[in-house]
Amino acid sequence: xxxxxxxxxxxxxxxxxVIAQGKNSIIVESLTDKKRFPxxxxxxxxxxxxxxxxxxxxxxxxxxxxxxIFKKQDGKEAPSHKEDISVLxxxxxxxxxxxxxxxxxxxxxxKLVQWYNMLLKSxxxxxxxxxxxxxxxxxxxxxxxxxxxxxxGEAKEKKPAAKKKPASKAKEKExxxxxxxxxxxxx
Numbered sequence: 001x002x003x004x005x006x007x008x009x010x011x012x013x014x015x016x017x018v019i020a021q022g023k024n025s026i027i028v029e030s031l032t033d034k035k036r037f038p039x040x041x042x043x044x045x046x047x048x049x050x051x052x053x054x055x056x057x058x059x060x061x062x063x064x065x066x067x068x069i070f071k072k073q074d075g076k077e078a079p080s081h082k083e084d085i086s087v088l089x090x091x092x093x094x095x096x097x098x099x100x101x102x103x104x105x106x107x108x109x110x111k112l113v114q115w116y117n118m119l120l121k122s123x124x125x126x127x128x129x130x131x132x133x134x135x136x137x138x139x140x141x142x143x144x145x146x147x148x149x150x151x152x153g154e155a156k157e158k159k160p161a162a163k164k165k166p167a168s169k170a171k172e173k174e175x176x177x178x179x180x181x182x183x184x185x186x187x
Contacts, residue, residue, distance in 0.1 A: 001063050001066055001067055001070075001125060001126060002126070003047075003048040003049040003062070003063055003066075003119075003124075004047075004049055005017055005018045006018075006031070006047070006048045006049075006119070006124060007028065007039075007045050007046060007047050007048065008045070008046045008048065008051075008115075009028070009039055009043050009044070009045055009046075010043065010044035010045075010046070011043070011044070014030055014031060014032055014118065015030075015031045015048070015115060015118050015119065015122075016028035016029060016030055016031065016039070017029050017031060017124070019036060022038060024040065024041065025038035025039055025040045025041070026038070026039050026045075027039075031118055031119070031122040031124065032118065032121075032122070048062060048063075048115070049061075049062075049063060053065060053096060053099055053104055053108070053112070054099065054100040054103040054104050055096060055098045055099050055100055056098050056099075056100055057098060060096060060099075062112070062115075065095060065096060065112065066115075066116055066119065066125060068095050068096075069095055069116050070116075070120075070125065072094070072095060075120075076120075077117050077120060077121075078091070078113050078116050078117055078120075079091055079113060080113070080117070081110040081111070081113045081114035081117070085106045085109070085110070088106075088109050088110060088113055089101075089106070089109060091113070092109050092112070092113075
């Protein structure tokens, strides 16, 4: 899942996509209503790809969590963020069984589910697919690269011939110098 360019702005509901960068701000577009506005340096901006959820062992990136939810839901919406918190907590426990319930607040769980549904509706939530044909193409590219190396080997053989040409030009330059020396000797 590619979450690059998608941000959250503290104090504003929803998620935003970075469109352009201005002199003192960035231009963002809401994922829900497509309205654009500037976000300034004084706004607290968080990139989604930098956010993670606390677990007892380490932190789990939100990208991996969204991928797990996508697989669990078969690409469909998750429960609404307006559900009872006990329902959402049970749901998140299925996705992240070792999340740290002391450091992950109920508001974080609601926000996580809300963001997943927003990204899904806007079409920005697509799982990373490792396609087997792409792996098959790599050896084919390597085979194609091998003849190029042979061709470059042939080109290297031709290069010394090109070096001989400048050497012959040097001989031509030397020849007039030899003629000028005897002319100097006659004086």
